[in-house]
Amino acid sequence: MVARVLIIGGYGNFGSYIAHSLAGDDAIRLLIGGRSVLKAKAFVDTLDASNTAESHAIDIDGELGDALARIAPDIVIHTTGPFQSQDNRVARACIAQGCHYLDLADARTFVATIDQLDADAKAKDVLVVSGASSVPCLTAAVIDAYLPAFARLEAVDYGISAAQHTNRGLATTSAVLSYVGKPMTMLREGAMTTVYGWEDTHVVHYPGLGRRLFGNCDIPDLTLFPRRYPTLKSMRFAAGHELKLLHIGTRMLGLLVRLGIIGSLSNHAENLLKLAFAFDRFGSGRSGFHMFLDGIGHDGNPLKRRFRIIARSGHGPYIPCMPAILLARQLARGSITQRGATPCVDLIDLDSYLAALEGLDITVIRDEVDA
Template sequence: MVARVLIIGGYGNFGSYIARSLANDGSIRLLIGGRSADKANAFSASLEVANAAEGHAIDIDGDLDAALDRIAPDIVIHTTGPFQTQDHHVARACIAQRCHYLDLADAREFVATIDRLDAEAKAKNVLVVSGASSVPCLTAAVIDAYLPSFARLEAVDYGISAAQHTNRGLATTSAVLSYVGKPIQMLRDGVMKTVYGWEDTHVVRYPGLGTRLFGNCDIPDLTLFPERYPTLRSMRFCAGHELKALHIGTRALGALVRLGMIVSLRDHAGPLLKLAFAFDRFGSGQSGFHMFMRGLGHDGNPLERRFWIVARSGHGPYIPCMPAILLARRLAGDKDIQPGAMPCVDLIDLDSYLAALSNLDIEIIRDEIDA
């Protein structure tokens, strides 16, 4: 049986990569969805597919139930952000249609509360997964892989540094700007404390990339991980631009938000995105992810583990797409996946995730330190 896989936002940055990755899978028929039927049809026609692809007009803010009934997907991959301004109505519509649902959401509350749909999903025998992306899928997989080394994991400090030469979309930019200068709750010294988006500026040196600047960001992990890893006393997730000038500029604008002089940078995402593109000649296609884990080893001594991913040739943005690709293939292949609604943890282990990146210009670096 060939599964009908609808990608909402299928001709966008993330959606198009997912589509190309799934195109030659004989168990999948791609359905490219977007607001523009012409763009959806044109992109569908450009794909080299195992089964004929289809283009469909679909608007998540329109009559979604009718659209899903017309398109009749078996699996839906929702890539159209920003998820910070959305509720779970797309997932609910998929459940009603009895089709599996995956999204690439990075919005904290959106992902952390998807389990509220668990009973509905089980009743219709479908899988509903939110955050099938770098956070929390990759981040949890890294911690889980290293957790046996620790008698007690006490702190995680991690972040993502974007390449300047990236096909940045308006939705992704809006998502990041939504919390710049805004209060964020993070676990510090055993309690949740208020920090501010893009503050706590610090430097991380990457193997082969040099130094990058980072500032606080809001992600689902900050809600999910303190319960998932109960020995944690401190967490810090940060993000940053490749170019220090852009990072410092964003930090300065965040200060204006905190002072109340600007309501939200998300309202200015379009002009700020155009301004960022003007700096492309000074940047590269190199991005990175790092995670530093600290705690006590089984010998009772302090222990630190470090993990990096360095992406070159502009391949960094493909990393967040891998969980949706892997899960779609698994669902299309009728693999045994239990129904329900959940954040994307415990579904893909680190080895499987990294193996999916093996055909990209990506380097994995592990540095083990006994402090």
């Protein structure tokens, strides 16, 4: 049986990566959905699909129930952000339709509260997964892989540095800008502490990439992980631009937001995105992810573990897409029996995640000493 997989936002940045990755799977028929059926049709024509792909008009702000009944998907992958300004109406519509649901959400409350739909999803025998992306799927997988080495894991410090040549979209830009200069809480010294988006500027060195700047970012992990890893005393997640000038400029704009001089930078996302594109000549297609873990080993001595991913040739965006790709393939084959609603943790282990990245211009560095 061939599973009908609808990608909402299928011709967008992340949706197109997922579509091209799934197109050759003979267990899947791709359904490319978006507000413009003409754009969906044009994109479908570029796919080398094992099963004839379809184009469909669907608007998440419209009559979702009617649209899903017409399209009749078995699995829905929701890629249309920003999720910071959405509720879970798409997931609820999928549950009502009786189809599985996956999203690439990175919005803290959106992902952390998806389990409120658990009973409804189980009643309809479907799986609802939020945050099928780098956070919290990859980040939890990295911690889980290293956790047995620790008698007590006390701190995690991690972040993502985007490539300047990443095919940035307006939704992703709006999502990031929504918390620049805004208050958020992070676990610091055993207590949830207020910090501000894009502040706490710090430098991380990547082999082959050099020194990259980072600042605070808001993600689901900051709510999920203190409960999941109760020995943690401190957490920090940060993100940054490849180009230091753009990073510092964003930091200065964030200060104006914090002082109340201007409102949310997400209101200016379109103009700021155009400005960022003007600097592409100075950047590259190289991005990075790092996670530094600190705690106490089983011998009672301090223990450190360091993990890095370096992506080149513009392949970085494939990393956040992998959980949705892997889960869609498994659901299409009936190899996942879990039902209910959950953040994307405990579904994909680190080895499976990294194996899916093979063949891309991506290097994984697992070192056991401080770098």
